[in-house]
Amino acid sequence: MARNIALLKDKIEQTRERAYQIRLSLNSGERGLCKRSYISPVTPSPVNTFHITYRPLQRVSDAVVLVSKTKGRRTQASEYVAVEIRDQRVVVHWDIGADKKMITNSHPMNYIPSNDRVTWYHIDILRIGNAVNLTVALKESYDGGFKPRGAPVSVFVGNSKDSSSIFNTIPGETTIDVGTDEATSSEIGLITHKFNGIVGGLRIDGTPLPLWSFESTTGECEGATAPPKTSQRGYLFRDGFAEVSMSVSERTMSAITVVFNAFSPNGLLYFRGSEKSSDFVAIYLNDGRVVFKINLGGGSSAELASQNIYNDGKEHTVKAIRTGSEMYLQVDSDADRFNTVITGENTALNIDNEQHYVAGVPMTLNKEVFSDYSINWNGFIGCILTVKPSQVGELDLDHPEQSQGKSEGCSFSNRSTDKIIGFPKPGYLIAKGISIDNSSTFSFSFRTREENGTLIYQSSKLQKVSKRDVESDGKGYMAFYLFRGYLVLHFGKDASSRKEVVTFRSTHPYNDGQVHAVFMSRNGKTISVYVDDKEIGESQTLSDESSVGTSSGLLVLGGFSDDLKPPNDEIPISSFFIGCISDVLLNLQPVSLTPEKHNAQVGMCSKDENHKMSPMDDPIDGDGHNGHRKSSKLSFEAMNRNYYEVSTQSSHLVMNRDGEEEQNQGEKTCETSIGSLRGAVRYGLSKSSHSRINFEAPYPNITDFTIKLSLQTESSNGMIWVWANYKNYTRYIFLDLIDGFATLEIKGHKQPKILKHLGRRLNDGQWHDVMIEKKNRSLKLRIDSLEAVEMNDCPTPKVMKKRVYVGGVISRHRRQFGLTTPGFDGCIRDFEMNNKIYEHLDDPSTSKNVMPCAKACKLKRSSILKKKRGAPNRKSNQN
Numbered sequence: 049m050a051r052n053i054a055l056l057k058d059k060i061e062q063t064r065e066r067a068y069q070i071r072l073s074l075n076s077g078e079r080g081l082c083k084r085s086y087i088s089p090v091t092p093s094p095v096n097t098f099h100i101t102y103r104p105l106q107r108v109s110d111a112v113v114l115v116s117k118t119k120g121r122r123t124q125a126s127e128y129v130a131v132e133i134r135d136q137r138v139v140v141h142w143d144i145g146a147d148k149k150m151i152t153n154s155h156p157m158n159y160i161p162s163n164d165r166v167t168w169y170h171i172d173i174l175r176i177g178n179a180v181n182l183t184v185a186l187k188e189s190y191d192g193g194f195k196p197r198g199a200p201v202s203v204f205v206g207n208s209k210d211s212s213s214i215f216n217t218i219p220g221e222t223t224i225d226v227g228t229d230e231a232t233s234s235e236i237g238l239i240t241h242k243f244n245g246i247v248g249g250l251r252i253d254g255t256p257l258p259l260w261s262f263e264s265t266t267g268e269c270e271g272a273t274a275p276p277k278t279s280q281r282g283y284l285f286r287d288g289f290a291e292v293s294m295s296v297s298e299r300t301m302s303a304i305t306v307v308f309n310a311f312s313p314n315g316l317l318y319f320r321g322s323e324k325s326s327d328f329v330a331i332y333l334n335d336g337r338v339v340f341k342i343n344l345g346g347g348s349s350a351e352l353a354s355q356n357i358y359n360d361g362k363e364h365t366v367k368a369i370r371t372g373s374e375m376y377l378q379v380d381s382d383a384d385r386f387n388t389v390i391t392g393e394n395t396a397l398n399i400d401n402e403q404h405y406v407a408g409v410p411m412t413l414n415k416e417v418f419s420d421y422s423i424n425w426n427g428f429i430g431c432i433l434t435v436k437p438s439q440v441g442e443l444d445l446d447h448p449e450q451s452q453g454k455s456e457g458c459s460f461s462n463r464s465t466d467k468i469i470g471f472p473k474p475g476y477l478i479a480k481g482i483s484i485d486n487s488s489t490f491s492f493s494f495r496t497r498e499e500n501g502t503l504i505y506q507s508s509k510l511q512k513v514s515k516r517d518v519e520s521d522g523k524g525y526m527a528f529y530l531f532r533g534y535l536v537l538h539f540g541k542d543a544s545s546r547k548e549v550v551t552f553r554s555t556h557p558y559n560d561g562q563v564h565a566v567f568m569s570r571n572g573k574t575i576s577v578y579v580d581d582k583e584i585g586e587s588q589t590l591s592d593e594s595s596v597g598t599s600s601g602l603l604v605l606g607g608f609s610d611d612l613k614p615p616n617d618e619i620p621i622s623s624f625f626i627g628c629i630s631d632v633l634l635n636l637q638p639v640s641l642t643p644e645k646h647n648a649q650v651g652m653c654s655k656d657e658n659h660k661m662s663p664m665d666d667p668i669d670g671d672g673h674n675g676h677r678k679s680s681k682l683s684f685e686a687m688n689r690n691y692y693e694v695s696t697q698s699s700h701l702v703m704n705r706d707g708e709e710e711q712n713q714g715e716k717t718c719e720t721s722i723g724s725l726r727g728a729v730r731y732g733l734s735k736s737s738h739s740r741i742n743f744e745a746p747y748p749n750i751t752d753f754t755i756k757l758s759l760q761t762e763s764s765n766g767m768i769w770v771w772a773n774y775k776n777y778t779r780y781i782f783l784d785l786i787d788g789f790a791t792l793e794i795k796g797h798k799q800p801k802i803l804k805h806l807g808r809r810l811n812d813g814q815w816h817d818v819m820i821e822k823k824n825r826s827l828k829l830r831i832d833s834l835e836a837v838e839m840n841d842c843p844t845p846k847v848m849k850k851r852v853y854v855g856g857v858i859s860r861h862r863r864q865f866g867l868t869t870p871g872f873d874g875c876i877r878d879f880e881m882n883n884k885i886y887e888h889l890d891d892p893s894t895s896k897n898v899m900p901c902a903k904a905c906k907l908k909r910s911s912i913l914k915k916k917r918g919a920p921n922r923k924s925n926q927n
Contacts, residue, residue, distance in 0.1 A: 058411045061452055073248040074226060074259045075272035080109065080242035082269035083227035084262050087220065088116055089255040092565035092580060093631040094213040094491050095638075098173040100131065101248035101275050103160050108136050111244035113171075115225040117232060118217055124580075126235075127216055129175065130228075133157055134239045138171055138184050141236050145212035145581050146178050148237070155184035155201040167197065168248055168275050176636050177213035179206030189276035214565045214581045219495075223263060224252060248275040254467065256455075280457040282307075282433035283445050286652045287315075287426060288453015289408030292443045296320075296402070300395045304368040306331055307433040309458060310359040311643065311650035315428025317366065318435055319405040323414045325398040331368055332424045333359060340368040340377040341421060348392025349421075352377040355384050361642050361650075363433070404443055406435055410450060429650055431458035467630055469641060470649030471606045473835050474624035474806040477646040478609065481506055481601025482634050483522060484570060486593040490634055491567040495653075496530070496559050496627030500809075503528040503535075503566075503629065505604040505619055506597050510612065522598035524548075527619040528566065533557025535566065535584070537577055541592050543617040550588040552577045565631070603639070605629055606648055624806050628653035728901035729889040731855035732763070732873030737897040738856035739889040741881075747849035748882055750781075755820040755881050757854075760901075761874025762813045764788045768872050770853040772845075777865040779845035783820065784869055785810060790818055792829055796843030803827060803842075807834040854879060854889060855898065875901040 076082040090096055100113060111133040120126035130141040138153045160167050166189040174181040185200035227243030250257040260271075283290070306317050313336045321328025321343075330341045336357030343349040358364045358379060369376040372395050378385040407428045409415070415425060435443040448454075469477050484490055494503055507525035524541040534557050540549030558564045558579065567578040576587040597603075607624035608614060614622070630653075632639040643650065731737045750771070759768065764787055772780030782793045788809035794801050808831055810816045819830040827842035856871030879886045890898045 055411050058452070071274040071277070072260060072271035073246050073274045075246050075270040076105070076111070076227070076243045077268050077270050078105065079268065080111070080227075080244045082243050082266055083225065083229075084259075084265040084269055085223045085225045086250075086257050086262050088217055088222045088224045089252050089257070090116065090215065090217045090222065091219055091253075091493050091563045091630055092214050092216050093253075093493055093633070094177055094489075094565070094567055095631070095633060095636050096129070096173075096175045096215055097251075097253055098129070098131070098171075098175075099249070099251040100171040100173075101168045101250075102133075102157075102171055103168055103246045103248065104133065104136075104157050105245055106159050107244075108133075108157060108159055109242075109244040110134055110240045112228050112233065112238055112241060113226065113243065113245070113247065114250070115228045115232060115236070115238075116217070116222060117225075117236075118222050124216060128236060129173075129215065130236050130238060131171065131173065132238050132240070133245065138182065140173055140180055140182050141238070142175065142180060143236075144175075144178060144215045149178070149180070149206055150237070151180050151182050151203055151205040153182045153184045153201055153203050155186075157184075165273055166276055168194075170194070175215065177207070179204065189278075193278055212581050213567060214578075216565070216580055219563050224250065224257060246272050248272075282431045282458030284431050284455045284458055284651075285407035286429055286453045286455075287312075287408065287649075288451065289316075289410060290406045290432075290445055290448040290451040290454055291410060292404045292406065292445065292448050293402045294404055294437065294441060294443055296404075296438050296441075298397050298399065301371045302329075302369070303436075303439050304329070304331065304366075305434070305436040306366045306368075307363065307435075308366070308430060309361055309363050309433070310428065310430035311361050311646070312427055312429040313357075313359050313647065314424045315430075316405070316408050316423070316425055317428065317432070318437070319409060319423070319425075320397075320399060320403070320437065321418060322399040322401065323417050324400055326417045327398045328418060328421075329368075329370075329397065330421075330423050331366060333428065334424055338364075338366055338377065338379050339424075340366075340375065341423065342370065342375060342390065342397075343418075343421060344390065344392065344394035344396065345398055346392050346394045348390055348394035350375055350388050350390040352386050352388055354379045355386075359430070361430075403449075404435070404437055406432055406443065406445065408453070410452070429652060433458055467638070468651065468653055469605055469629045470653035471625050471627060471629070472649065472653075473626070474607060475647035476607040476609050476612075476624070477605040477641065477643050477648045477650070478612070479603045479605070479639075479641045479643055480599055481522075481597050481603045482639060483595045483597050483599060484526065484634070485595040486570060486572050488635055489567065489569045490526075491565065491636075492528075492632040493563050493565045493630045494558075494625075494627060495561065495563045496625065497561045498626045498808075499530065499533045499557075499559055500621055500623040501530045501625030501627070502604070502607050502619065502621065502623060503530065503625055504632070505529070505608075505614060506601055507614060507618055508597070508601065509615055509618070510602050510604075522595055522601060524596035525618045526596060527614075529619060529621055529623075530559060530625070531621065533559035535579060537568065537584075538618065539568070539575060539596065540590060541594075541596070543615065547591060550575050550590060552584050552588070554579060554584050563628075563630075602644075605632075605641070609645060609647070626807065727887060728758075728760075728875045728877035729855070729895075730875050730899045730901045732766075732871060733899065734897040735862070735871060736856065736859040737871050738858065739854040739891075739895040739898060741852050741854065741879075741886050741889075742894065743850050743852075750822075750847055750849070751844050752823050753820075753882055754822075755783075755879075756818070757876055757879045758815050758817050759810065759872075759874060759876050760813065760815045761785065761811050761872065763870075763873040764809075764811045766870050766872035766874070767856050767867075768818070768854070768876070770857055771847050773847050774851070774861065777861070777867070779847055781845060781847065782869075783818070785872070786869075790829060790831055792820065792827065792839075794827070794839075794843055794845060796845045798843065801839065801841075801843065803829055803837060803839045805829050805831050805834070805837050807831055807837075852881075858896070877901075 102113060114131040117128035118126055127144045132139050136157045139150060141150045157169060170185050170187050172183040181202060181204045183200055183202040186197045187194040188197055226247060228241050230241045233241035308317060310333060315333050317331045319330045325345055327345050328343050332339050336359040338354040338358055339351060341351040364380055367378045373390045374387055375390055376387040408426050505527045508523045527538045529536055535554040537552040538549055542548040564579055569576050573589045573593055574587050577584040608622055632641060766785045768785060769783040780795050784791050788811040790805045790810060792803040817832050821828045825842050827839040828836045830836035855876060890900060
């Protein structure tokens, strides 16, 4: 059933994309009763672009060409951008929270004869803050593009530095309307509410809007001839695919050529194979390296991998050659060229179809047939320029049999490519740094449901200083991050001096799953920060007006790579950000996010994040529409040094001046229904609280096993499960909670190895599912429905097969072997090992100091114990 539903969703997505490709204009008809709405791709940002291709009808009537209007709410007035044709001139109206403004372009809009199919009016609107630049030009298609007929006319109105600069759209709700209703027309001040004319194309913030894939429409809308298609090179794939049919004669010698750009470390480039014989040839990316793999059946298979990494966004050419029993792989030059011998006796591919797959495969392909070969089927994000499966022909990517996640054009300088960065799991993106001088603005948007995470960070301490650089050039740092959902910014020259750093903290959390726009301005010594056009606190001043950051530095988004460790006095948390970051602008111009190094989705955000969110009616940062709270709900008394230590405890714990945890007088218990706690066991009543599971023959095998359990806790550290040689603990496998994250520690005959799942903290008082799966040297750790993390070189420690511990160990083991990680403080249920559920973990004969879970899952003694417990590190961790 699940597979059928997934297939149905896949088909719906493909059908939607086919609607995107319908090349028809939108014609109002003579009566002007056509009205059509589209979901707006605009996210809250200080800059927007609108491109409209338009032709008037013979009468050149007044017309409403575009309206995008947000709904007014208790805490925020309605905002809009509207385009109309009035007296044969283009007029733009807008109000983004300051006041109503309008601009008129003097370029005349005249009738274009119907037999002239190559000439269109091009209307370009650039909104920067509360200012608009409007350009109108008459253009005709020429040599795959457009050239102007006559001089374009541009006009500019407004102040780009007004306090209201964000167009606060609601993603998934705000629409782009062609034509509108009378009430909206009257409110904005439009001359009519009717759409008259022909719209040949809409491109909003660099994203084409498919005219025939709409949210709603009236029956009077008609189709018309579309503008000539501009020439584009290649196709952009965002975790999609293209299936192309082409006959290729099978020979013992073949050469495949693929030209591509890639930002993703993994993903398919080209595949051709048979589900009957399991013969195939595949080229894909694995951790940034190009892999060429082939199977000719009968044990005749081989693979080659490139030496270098190629997911850098640059253009690369792969040549995969097979000659008899040998195969060659070359990427770009001969410097990365390798060959190997194909084992076995077969020398020809046995493929019974003409299907070629590019950038991915559809769900209908039976991938189980090829499961032994570890092909990276999905996840490719980048451009495919050309694919030649033989020396003779090239795949026709313009006309695939089916495709998904595919769009025209491969210009990586295009703003739409690096406009958005997705972090569906812990990752990072490192780009070239920026310089923020004493007259600069910096802005970005983000969306998340996680409480903590690194948003954007830059520091001169991570900068490589050349001989040409002056030591003071760009000195300082900028750190945006979330703590318990609240936005924090540290900006300045020296973290050790309070006078040289300013700190802003929001009084409202922003981890509500909505898009929020952050805007920082630096005017001389004055620094101001806004979120969704509402000021965070009051403006602050720096004594130093010199620039912070340089282009030779590093701009870090989402988190830090293993080889990049920021000073903790500049950014106190290193938590990974889970969500989306977009529209990064410096001085209202896009910042190039072409990555120097990354582990993120470039150019897209996970589909799982694309939920339509109902905006909150609560004030964003104040008590009313114009009010702002001056004090935070959090206690920041410990923040006397421009930074603070992060506590991941729940809200009933605060930090006192000594940095110790104190119990809030109004302690909050975990109110959970008794039904949901059936079979759950409460641990943490004492230091030696634990359950012991004794196995019967046949005993579980340490080489291959699966463990599942559910847990609930508000403590950041604790033992969850232990399997060891209990005589001396020199071999073991531990499942612990360290700093709120599920952590596996495995020790064989060498040093311990660590596998940590950073996707989600588990000490939030909610139930979480944990699964451990070990197969030979592969060890996987999965939390809830998040993607599993994996260790491929896991040792196999010699442990006592007859027994494991849950929730802690006996006190003698703790004393004798120096186990300093505290016992688990919370509830565990549904413990399962190798498909066998172990109930009665509270059996008195095999447990100590445990009890069934009740409604209050947070006992008062927990906070007292935490003051007495030491650091959550074992002796083995110190190695």
